[in-house]
Amino acid sequence: MKGDTHYDTIIIGAGLAGLAIALRLRQRGEKVIVIEKNSMVGGKMDAFEWKGFRFDKGPSLFTQPELIDELFELCGKNPREYINYNKVDESCRYFFKNERLDLHSNKELRKKSLSGKLSASEINALEDYLQDVSASNEFIGDFFLSNPKPRLKDIFKRDLIIRYPEFLKLKFRTTLDKYNKRRFVSEKLVNIFNRFGTYNGSNPFKMSGLYSMISHLEINDGTFFPTEGMRSIPESLYNLAVEQGVEFLFDASVKVNKSVNGFELNTSDKLNSNKLVCAIDHLTFYRDVLRDDSLFQKYIKQERSSSGVVFYWAMNEKFEELGLHNIFFSENYEKEFVEIFGNKKIPNDPTVYVHVSSITNAKDAPVGKSNWFVMVNTPANEHPSKENIDALRHKVISIIETRLKTEVFSKILNEEYWTSKDLEELTGSFGGALYGAASNRLNSALKRHDNYSKKINNLYFVGGSVHPGGGIPLVLRSAKIVEQLIYE
Numbered sequence: 001m002k003g004d005t006h007y008d009t010i011i012i013g014a015g016l017a018g019l020a021i022a023l024r025l026r027q028r029g030e031k032v033i034v035i036e037k038n039s040m041v042g043g044k045m046d047a048f049e050w051k052g053f054r055f056d057k058g059p060s061l062f063t064q065p066e067l068i069d070e071l072f073e074l075c076g077k078n079p080r081e082y083i084n085y086n087k088v089d090e091s092c093r094y095f096f097k098n099e100r101l102d103l104h105s106n107k108e109l110r111k112k113s114l115s116g117k118l119s120a121s122e123i124n125a126l127e128d129y130l131q132d133v134s135a136s137n138e139f140i141g142d143f144f145l146s147n148p149k150p151r152l153k154d155i156f157k158r159d160l161i162i163r164y165p166e167f168l169k170l171k172f173r174t175t176l177d178k179y180n181k182r183r184f185v186s187e188k189l190v191n192i193f194n195r196f197g198t199y200n201g202s203n204p205f206k207m208s209g210l211y212s213m214i215s216h217l218e219i220n221d222g223t224f225f226p227t228e229g230m231r232s233i234p235e236s237l238y239n240l241a242v243e244q245g246v247e248f249l250f251d252a253s254v255k256v257n258k259s260v261n262g263f264e265l266n267t268s269d270k271l272n273s274n275k276l277v278c279a280i281d282h283l284t285f286y287r288d289v290l291r292d293d294s295l296f297q298k299y300i301k302q303e304r305s306s307s308g309v310v311f312y313w314a315m316n317e318k319f320e321e322l323g324l325h326n327i328f329f330s331e332n333y334e335k336e337f338v339e340i341f342g343n344k345k346i347p348n349d350p351t352v353y354v355h356v357s358s359i360t361n362a363k364d365a366p367v368g369k370s371n372w373f374v375m376v377n378t379p380a381n382e383h384p385s386k387e388n389i390d391a392l393r394h395k396v397i398s399i400i401e402t403r404l405k406t407e408v409f410s411k412i413l414n415e416e417y418w419t420s421k422d423l424e425e426l427t428g429s430f431g432g433a434l435y436g437a438a439s440n441r442l443n444s445a446l447k448r449h450d451n452y453s454k455k456i457n458n459l460y461f462v463g464g465s466v467h468p469g470g471g472i473p474l475v476l477r478s479a480k481i482v483e484q485l486i487y488e
Ligand SMILES: Cc1cc2nc3c(=O)[nH]c(=O)nc-3n(C[C@H](O)[C@H](O)[C@H](O)COP(=O)(O)OP(=O)(O)OC[C@H]3O[C@@H](n4cnc5c(N)ncnc54)[C@H](O)[C@@H]3O)c2cc1C
Pocket: 012, 013, 014, 015, 016, 017, 018, 035, 036, 037, 038, 040, 041, 042, 043, 044, 045, 057, 058, 059, 060, 061, 062, 063, 252, 253, 254, 279, 280, 281, 284, 288, 289, 308, 310, 423, 426, 427, 428, 429, 434, 435, 462, 463, 464, 465, 470, 471, 472, 473, 475
């Protein structure tokens, strides 16, 4: 900090969204400061090392890297001087009871790996589906994900009216599961495409079929992985932000008061600004930072998205059958969501996600060993006990051992884990929810928190809990939308 206490904009939270909006506003010539309660940037994109093993603690799936590159380019920099990443051929390996299906983003490889496992007509149905989700993505990406949330009066705007025929083709009036069942005979394909509903922490048996387009990013566009791991994404943006003159205040949990001309922070030198951007979970912001109980009570009524338990295992071996991303499906996928969202408990037979970054980045584990990130979806707000974690570990190991037909437990050299409680404490995610409110109603997309406050002038919102949604690409888009709201 340089001593002058007035800023054009104060940003609360130095996660990916806070970094992105800080860079965008700085590029507009603003004097900007980011207030962060921890001593580091990145929020959920945390990482740690243990004896030569490197683990990313949060995101593992990287799509639309061009949205990261765009931030460097905006600042006139070559992104490749700050961060590098490679395209990954194989999207994911899906392990079912007696079979494994591998999905590739390359059409030829995909067809080759599925032939003999799925009928020719199912493979064609899959290709048709991927074409349709690409079209929905083009339409929705354009209209919904890159703009402020539409309001009732917007539906009469001419540029929207001419798109109604396209809009009516979208499957927003049925659930994701029903839509997928209409498109596929194979229960395995239904499960695979229902699984994308969890990418925004929701229930595929309740959420709109509109979310089928989530699969477009992963399968049509493909996935990527940074050569220095996921953590290098926020680190590279932080380096850029410091170079560009964005200021940071770390280890600071602040309260904000609305002043005559803007906002004032309760710091000793009374930092103040014309504009404020909330880049943390909006519920935590209303409760702890703004202390506005009426807004807090208004939004707390919305159902939270799911949370998760993640085990980080340093493994004494490489496992040839695993890819970078692997899913071990439960026997009864629907029951799993009844347990998470209905009974609010850890699923009895969970679907397990295993990510092994050392497959792509060999330096992430010592030679001959591997680093496992093992995640299970769990309810938000219900923090698991030590006994719950022990029982879950036992189940997860048994599921993986059965499907891989090999011993796993004895190969774990070291374990750390993350639960909803850790996530809430570290990042302020309310209840440890991964993506803010759940999208478990057909109209949920329209109910997400806006990118600006209707009650307080010059208060804006970015990040995973607000429009257009959670996940790396969408939080980066939220920053773009706020820049647009302020300047266009
Ligand atoms: C286990 C896990 C796996 C995930 N997997 C993927 C994936 O594979 N792909 C993907 O795209 N996305 C994934 N996500 C989601 C993705 O991580 C988030 O959507 C994204 O990182 C959110 O960024 P953000 O800036 O909105 O929030 P955060 O990362 O939560 O950042 C918020 C920041 O604000 C700070 N803060 C909180 N309260 C205060 C306060 N009162 N004062 C000051 N600072 C405060 C926090 O310390 C934090 O630094 C995953 C998330 C988790 C947890």
